[in-house]
Amino acid sequence: MTHINKTYQVGDITVTRIDEMRLNTSAVSFLYPDSTQAEAEENAWWLTPADMDATNHNLVQSIHSWLVRTPHHTILIDTGAGNTKPRPRNPIFDNLNTPYLHRLAAAGVRPQDVDYVLHTHLHVDHVGWNTQWVDGRWQPTFPNARHVFSQAEEDYYGSPESHNEVNTPSFGVFEDSVAPIIAAGQAERIGNDGGTFLDNFEFHPTRGHSIGHMSIELSSRGQSALFTGDVMNHQLQVVYPHWNTVFCEWQDDARISRRRVLEQSAEQHLLLFTSHFAQTSAGYVSRLGDGFTWHYE
Numbered sequence: 435m436t437h438i439n440k441t442y443q444v445g446d447i448t449v450t451r452i453d454e455m456r457l458n459t460s461a462v463s464f465l466y467p468d469s470t471q472a473e474a475e476e477n478a479w480w481l482t483p484a485d486m487d488a489t490n491h492n493l494v495q496s497i498h499s500w501l502v503r504t505p506h507h508t509i510l511i512d513t514g515a516g517n518t519k520p521r522p523r524n525p526i527f528d529n530l531n532t533p534y535l536h537r538l539a540a541a542g543v544r545p546q547d548v549d550y551v552l553h554t555h556l557h558v559d560h561v562g563w564n565t566q567w568v569d570g571r572w573q574p575t576f577p578n579a580r581h582v583f584s585q586a587e588e589d590y591y592g593s594p595e596s597h598n599e600v601n602t603p604s605f606g607v608f609e610d611s612v613a614p615i616i617a618a619g620q621a622e623r624i625g626n627d628g629g630t631f632l633d634n635f636e637f638h639p640t641r642g643h644s645i646g647h648m649s650i651e652l653s654s655r656g657q658s659a660l661f662t663g664d665v666m667n668h669q670l671q672v673v674y675p676h677w678n679t680v681f682c683e684w685q686d687d688a689r690i691s692r693r694r695v696l697e698q699s700a701e702q703h704l705l706l707f708t709s710h711f712a713q714t715s716a717g718y719v720s721r722l723g724d725g726f727t728w729h730y731e
């Protein structure tokens with residue numbers, strides 16, 4: 435039986451996580467090269483086994499989409515890593531076979547029902563289900579969807595300029611998961627300054643993890659939430675906002691964007707829908723002394 439996750443209400447809009455996979459493959463020192471052993475040990479006691487694996491002490495992370503249903507549209511935020519994608523440099527995402535589409539169906543959504551796919555950025559674990567291998571080529575999974583992403587991300591990942599050591603995991607991703615969407619005429623771009631989309635969304639530039647990374651604000655009837663993308667990859671970065679992941683491409687910008695998102699989230703009491711936190715992946719940031727603290731919702 436397929437498990438259906440909790441559904442959140444933001445005004446007259448609902449948000450449900452659609453799971454792809456759960457990882458326990460990254461040690462703190464690997465994912466966060468900025469971390470010290472002392473900082474890692476300081477937190478080992480309060481992180482639950484759902485957040486830090488009790489046997490190998492690796493961080494637990496989720497890969498998923500957020501399904502957003504407005505009174506008018508069915509929308510996905512990001513699309514995981516995808517099935518049967520060749521990722522020889524990245525074994526975690528290589529040639530997967532997950533029941534992601536069955537889980538989407540269990541939530542009542544067929545691929546043809548999806549009206550929009552909004553992307554926080556174009557890394558390997560955020561665009562994978564855009565396409566499937568059908569009849570000898572990569573074809574759009576969601577035939578009626580408009581895919582919305584930052585122009586800067588397309589310009590960069592569509593060019594060999596982006597082929598550097600930090601984004602090795604995303605090699606080949608643009609070609610099999612984004613280019614076919616553009617070729618099918620299903621792409622829409624957001625400018626580098628972000629901006630509003632439909633009635634309920636606003637793209638906020640949060641450059642750093644990637645060149646044109648966007649966090650996406652959702653507002654309805656006076657309530658607001660934020661899809662943070664990879665501004666943070668684990669709740670440890672709420673405690674240590676200066677920690678970048680090993681996959682953050684613009685290090686100084688990533689720290690600035692993270693701090694801004696944390697400050698804004700705490701001040702406005704935004705419900706955050708993260709891309710990779712464990713447990714429910716959703717929750718609130720509050721101020722704690724000079725820093726911040728996280729609680730799941």
Ligand SMILES: [Zn+2]
Nearest residue numbers: 557559664709
């Ligand atoms: Zn990611």
